Amino acid sequence: MAASKCTRLSEALTGQLLESVDSVLFDCDGVIWRGDQAIPGAPEVINTLKKHGKRVFFVTNNSTKTRKMYADKLGKLGFNATEEEVFGTAYCSAIYLKNVCKVEGKVYLIGSNAMRQELEKMGVQPLGVGPDPISGVQIDWANVPLDQEVQAVLVGFDEHFSYMKLNRALQYLCNPHCQFVGTNTDTRLPLEGGKAVPGTGCLLRAVETAAQRQAQVVGKPSNFMFDCMASQFGLNPDRCLMIGDRLDTDIMLGSNCGLKTLLTLTGVSTVADAEANQKSDCPHRQRMVTPGVSVSMKFSRRCNDHHT
Numbered sequence: 502m503a504a505s506k507c508t509r510l511s512e513a514l515t516g517q518l519l520e521s522v523d524s525v526l527f528d529c530d531g532v533i534w535r536g537d538q539a540i541p542g543a544p545e546v547i548n549t550l551k552k553h554g555k556r557v558f559f560v561t562n563n564s565t566k567t568r569k570m571y572a573d574k575l576g577k578l579g580f581n582a583t584e585e586e587v588f589g590t591a592y593c594s595a596i597y598l599k600n601v602c603k604v605e606g607k608v609y610l611i612g613s614n615a616m617r618q619e620l621e622k623m624g625v626q627p628l629g630v631g632p633d634p635i636s637g638v639q640i641d642w643a644n645v646p647l648d649q650e651v652q653a654v655l656v657g658f659d660e661h662f663s664y665m666k667l668n669r670a671l672q673y674l675c676n677p678h679c680q681f682v683g684t685n686t687d688t689r690l691p692l693e694g695g696k697a698v699p700g701t702g703c704l705l706r707a708v709e710t711a712a713q714r715q716a717q718v719v720g721k722p723s724n725f726m727f728d729c730m731a732s733q734f735g736l737n738p739d740r741c742l743m744i745g746d747r748l749d750t751d752i753m754l755g756s757n758c759g760l761k762t763l764l765t766l767t768g769v770s771t772v773a774d775a776e777a778n779q780k781s782d783c784p785h786r787q788r789m790v791t792p793g794v795s796v797s798m799k800f801s802r803r804c805n806d807h808h809t
């Protein structure tokens with residue numbers, strides 16, 4: 502197994518790195534913004550990249566917003582961005598259900614209104630958004646009426662997640678022909694001050710456990726989101742740079758897809774994480790680049806044999 506070292510971004514390397522790519526993919530939370538605040542310098546970096554002819558994409562596992570909602574947020578925070586540059590899991594899951602799962606009918610959705618909107622745009626009819634409280638007794642739960650046109654269960658972030666939703670998903674997934682898709686497996690959503698709340702991965706794991714089946718996952722580090730971008734914009738992976746704050750999603754996506762990768766130290770993963778990753782026995786291919794944000798950055802590439 503080849504070992505390699507982390508490369509900290511320097512000014513000279515930045516120039517070389519930018520010369521070697523045409524497209525730059527940014528994770529959002531922890532990279533260009535934290536909550537509702539832009540990370541200082543990030544809008545300038547992205548706007549400058551675009552001015553110099555680079556294509557920029559925004560790639561997020563967060564399923565709570567449509568592309569339009571993300572484009573609006575980006576604009577408000579000072580980023581020059583369009584809907585077409587946004588690849589979130591609400592949108593990409595809709596493409597996945599349509600193009601990969603070939604769903605023509607309905608989908609039982611554990612998710613948000615934003616997901617419902619993206620599915621409807623794609624001609625998929627979602628059921629289940631909103632609160633679903635329990636009623637009756639256990640034998641009733643096992644016999645909840647099912648819509649025969651449901652062809653898939655999709656699990657994303659759902660603030661109304663409940664025992665009854667879990668039960669309904671299980672009843673649908675007892676049919677082996679019902680497909681099972683999850684937006685992403687992130688188990689925690691980090692918040693300011695070192696706090697966190699449970700992420701979609703917890704909900705997805707609950708449904709997988711109940712159904713005794715594994716979901717097909719759309720979000721990073723799966724290749725699918727990059728495949729969507731690559732097919733829509735004709736991207737050459739070799740000329741793309743993925744910038745993110747998490748080794749297990751962002752950097753892994755880059756690694757899985759053959760992109761150059763840059764780990765920022767503005768979010769979840771730390772230098773210690775990157776170093777521990779370096780010492781592990783998976784082969785790395787380090788790349789660096791940095792758009793010159795006023796934070797220290799580090800490149801890391803992670804092998805894909807840990808999470809496939």
Ligand SMILES: [Mg+2]
Nearest residue numbers: 528530531746
């Ligand atoms: Mg992030």
